[in-house]
Amino acid sequence: MPESRDDDLYKPRREGLENGVIRLTRCARCKVVEWYPLARCVHCRNEAWEWFDIDPRGRVHSWCRVVRPTVPIDGLEAPYVLALIEVEEAEGARIVALAEDPTQTPMVGDAVRLTTQSVAGAAQPHFVLAPAGS
Numbered sequence: 001m002p003e004s005r006d007d008d009l010y011k012p013r014r015e016g017l018e019n020g021v022i023r024l025t026r027c028a029r030c031k032v033v034e035w036y037p038l039a040r041c042v043h044c045r046n047e048a049w050e051w052f053d054i055d056p057r058g059r060v061h062s063w064c065r066v067v068r069p070t071v072p073i074d075g076l077e078a079p080y081v082l083a084l085i086e087v088e089e090a091e092g093a094r095i096v097a098l099a100e101d102p103t104q105t106p107m108v109g110d111a112v113r114l115t116t117q118s119v120a121g122a123a124q125p126h127f128v129l130a131p132a133g134s
């Protein structure tokens with residue numbers, strides 16, 4: 001099946017996830033991180049973006065435990081924990097990630113390490129709670 005234009009746009013991200021790294025985009029001129037990539041940078045109006053591998057450290061911005069999914073996802077059994085993770089090195093950039101351990105209860109502000117795991121055959125961002133003091 002041919003890839004769509006959206007698939008081409010996100011191919012570096014998908015390839016990163018398949019290799020255990022999470023990639024975001026930043027403006028090629030002013031280096032501001034924007035996720036998702038926009039038509040042009042809101043800071044300098046540049047239209048060129050560059051991908052980079054993030055440092056996998058972050059903090060829980062918000063989270064929820066999904067007990068009864070509205071739309072079931074093959075390969076993902078409820079209950080599961082879904083969180084919005086603030087990327088430490090990219091102020092303002094947040095990534096949706098699944099908890100590797102759905103029995104854990106994160107708190108807003110908890111330090112996490114981002115990882116990748118396969119869900120229904122596609123690598124997706126996941127997180128684990130970082131040990132205290134890290």
Ligand SMILES: [Zn+2]
Pocket residue numbers: 027028029030031032041042043044045046
């Ligand atoms: Zn810019």
